[in-house]
Amino acid sequence: MGLQGKYTAHIAVAASAVALSLAAWGATVLTNGEAAARADSGASAGQQSGGAGGSAGAGGQAKEPAQVKPVKVPESIAHAAEAGGTAVNITIDDGPDPRWTPRILDILKQNDVKAVFCMVGPRAKEFPDLVKRIVADGHRLCDHTVTHDTTMDKKSVAYQRQQILDAKRMIEDAAGGAKVEYYRAPGGAFTPQSRRIAAEAGMRPLGWNVDTKDFERPGSAAIVNTVKHELSNGPTILFHDGGGDRAQTAAALEQVLPWLKEQGHTFSFPVRISP
Numbered sequence: 001m002g003l004q005g006k007y008t009a010h011i012a013v014a015a016s017a018v019a020l021s022l023a024a025w026g027a028t029v030l031t032n033g034e035a036a037a038r039a040d041s042g043a044s045a046g047q048q049s050g051g052a053g054g055s056a057g058a059g060g061q062a063k064e065p066a067q068v069k070p071v072k073v074p075e076s077i078a079h080a081a082e083a084g085g086t087a088v089n090i091t092i093d094d095g096p097d098p099r100w101t102p103r104i105l106d107i108l109k110q111n112d113v114k115a116v117f118c119m120v121g122p123r124a125k126e127f128p129d130l131v132k133r134i135v136a137d138g139h140r141l142c143d144h145t146v147t148h149d150t151t152m153d154k155k156s157v158a159y160q161r162q163q164i165l166d167a168k169r170m171i172e173d174a175a176g177g178a179k180v181e182y183y184r185a186p187g188g189a190f191t192p193q194s195r196r197i198a199a200e201a202g203m204r205p206l207g208w209n210v211d212t213k214d215f216e217r218p219g220s221a222a223i224v225n226t227v228k229h230e231l232s233n234g235p236t237i238l239f240h241d242g243g244g245d246r247a248q249t250a251a252a253l254e255q256v257l258p259w260l261k262e263q264g265h266t267f268s269f270p271v272r273i274s275p
Helices: 003-050 100-110 121-126 128-136 157-174 192-200 220-233 247-262
Strands: 088-095 115-119 140-143 180-183 236-240
Touching (some): 100 128, 100 247, 115 180, 121 128, 121 157, 128 157, 140 157, 157 192, 236 247
Parallel strands (some): 088 115, 088 236, 140 180
16 A cells, blocks of 8 residues: 555544544433433423422422412491491500500400400500500500591691501500501591501501590490490490590490390401401
């Protein structure tokens, strides 16, 4: 074989070696690619059987995290009782008061009645132990603003917001974290804006049907008679534990609560979620 032939044979051998190397590399890439595809396919199948984004549990099925849908509190003013029927709602305003709130709590406990306590923010801040006792006894909390301004419906939206939200924080701090579930405007001075502010903060605006006028101290007999004569107006009854001497209120409650039971009434809380 001449020089030219030897050179040609050498080139052929080298080309053959390169071809074999390329073939082996291609097979390796193909094999790895198929393995990755199978892994991806298996992962997809697992996601499809267990729910998007789920993780496999002990049984091999993925579980989707529970989705908690936030509950929207209506802006409308509540009057009805959660229990419906002949149930009534007892609501107590303007406290807490170190003298009268414990007395009223005792009367409620003796009659196995739960109530809503509508608190003035600084009063709650001043007497946190009373707020905690109210919660421990199973009653609910209500925001009655910072200063009990009965003309707040004439004030700016910023002022209304401050009165409502600052009081809510004070009451919840005093309660050790228990939530304020209602908002009652002082003197019924609601506005569309204040109702919206309260509802967005999780508090249902709360009205009343029977105003006992106990804050005027007309005598316990007069307070009892007001309840008896006006109960047909609706189930939510307004009393006070703050703002002055509440001896007449306490005496009236001692008579009213048993009388309500004798008339076939049960006791409930005002509605929060239903319109």
